[in-house]
Amino acid sequence: MTDTQFPNEVQPFSIEGANVRGRLVRLGQAYGEILGSHDYPEPVGNLMGELTTMTAALANSLKYDGLFILQTQSDGPVSMMVVDVTSDGTIRGYARHDSDSFAAGYEIDKAVPHIMGSGHIAFTVDQGPDTERYQGITELEGASLAECAQSYFRQSEQLETALLLTSDAANKRAAALMIQKMPATGEGAEQRLKLTPEEDDESWRDAVILMSSMTTEELLDPGLSSWDLLYRLYHETGVRLYDNKPLKFQCRCSxxxxxxxxxxxxxxxxxxxxxxxxxxxxxxxxxxxxxxxxxxxxxxxxxx
Ligand SMILES: [Zn+2]
Structure with a gap:
């Protein structure tokens, strides 16, 4: 089934009265085309959906001109995954897995330490031959890809991040909802509201609690637009939406x-x-x- 109704976009937003900004990513057709004819076992296809939407969310929160790459390398049944997204909004990716571990009748544990094993995840920004590559690497720490990314941001970037990832390979729909506390120093700091530290912490906690009330069914519901979803979550505090960015699958091989x-x-x-x-x-x-x-x-x- 090709799902033309489900969006292929990143929707940036911020929460009114709080130093919190976010990204909602939903991918239908683009995700389906990334799965393509790879014929991944369902748990691998689902992981690819999570990594793909997560990559799009992180890429959209960075200022760059070129390529953003997320790559995992580990010793479990899914030994490598890579997704890259250009600043023009084209996205692609693939996974390597051990077929025997996914053979019929074998029930795989979908927690990251089992399905991916131990290893690392690398974040790379490549802006062309004459520029410095930025790379951040972190151990895969957490039960899910979302937890691994959250621990990366906490440890390496000192940036409070909450991430919700969900994907349905069978119906070719995947979504990521990410919120981040705006940094107190550095880029973007001047946009912060002047709140007391207590107000700041409280509004962040409220945003996280509200976010956790979002169900995976809602995120993957083609009948709900990005606006519907964000309004449902944050209508009491108020939510501001910025220009959305369409994403499409495109390979750059030749x-x-x-x-x-x-x-x-x-x-x-x-x-x-x-x-x-x-x-x-x-x-x-x-x-x-x-x-x-x-x-x-x-x-x-x-x-x-
Ligand atoms: Zn290609």
């Missing part, structure tokens, strides 16, 4: 980029990649597009 990568491989590695008809076959891990080259086209690329 024959040219694949050739450039292959040109750095050893002859032995290339020989291993050859099909019976002597062509070098390389598949884009994001979109599964298959690229085929003969020795001559690779030689021609190297000669340039």
């Amino acid at each position: 024959a040219e980029k694949v050739l450039a990568t292959l040109a750095s491989f050893s002859p032995e590695d290339l020989a291993d990649m050859k099909s019976d008809d002597g062509l070098i076959v390389a598949t884009c891990e994001f979109c599964l597009t298959e690229y085929k080259f003969d020795d001559d086209s690779l030689a021609a690329h190297r000669a340039r």
